Amino acid sequence: MRFATLNTNSVRARLPIIIDWLARIRPDILCLQETKVQDKGFRAHVFQDMGYPLIFGGQKSYNGVATISDTPLKNIRTGLYTGESEEARFICAEAGAIPIIDVYVPQGFAPGTEKFRYKLKWLTDLISRIEKEYNPDMPLLIAGDFNVALEPIDVFDPEGFKGEVGFHPDEQALMCKLLNWGLIDIFRKHQPQGGHYTFWDYRIPNALQRKMGWRIDYILATAPLAKRSRTAWIDTWARTLDRPSDHTFLVSEFDLIF
């Protein structure tokens, strides 16, 4: 079973790249974040025609998540909260007997701001929901853009980023709490070395070539699944003249079938 995640920064703008990648790599599941499209504008048939039924929950302009799967997804639920309107950052479903959670954690802007407090609250509420609904002894996969780098080896300038958004102790403490509940960082399991990133700020010229990145996207799995993970890798497409953004798929293969 091949499992992947991608922050799209607009699924519409990235559609050709996603289609090409799906056709070549044929993952069983691909979690998307920052789709930036309302549900009525999501070109679901493009994926369905490739043999990928999918689920999605979006909103105008911002956020949005989608889970593309070659296995039909059941028990679909969108939203971290119940009974209130919220940003489109959470979708979960079950592929066979395996629950899949796709998240886009708030970016947080800067420590000390309302947006940062919202990020911490959202992470806290995500942990509460997982503690309530799932069991670390049972299969569970969580993937997405967490907008948090866990360790100094996960950013290119740990000294410079000390206390900054995305590398702040309060965010890292919550990520640790999530992992300590019973989730394994699958890429880290296979690659203990630092310097492997999933995000490069596109405001920094040639950040990818200059290795000025962050590892803020994760595939997390409970122990029963993590022990079946065979490999993990980061598949990065560097920008070109006709393709102005870098794109980074995080992928893992598991010895299991749905």
Place this chain on the structure above:
DNA sequence: ATGGTCGGCAACCGA
């Protein structure tokens, strides 16, 4: 050096 550039969408907001 304290900037820069994307995408959405129609002015700037968010990353």
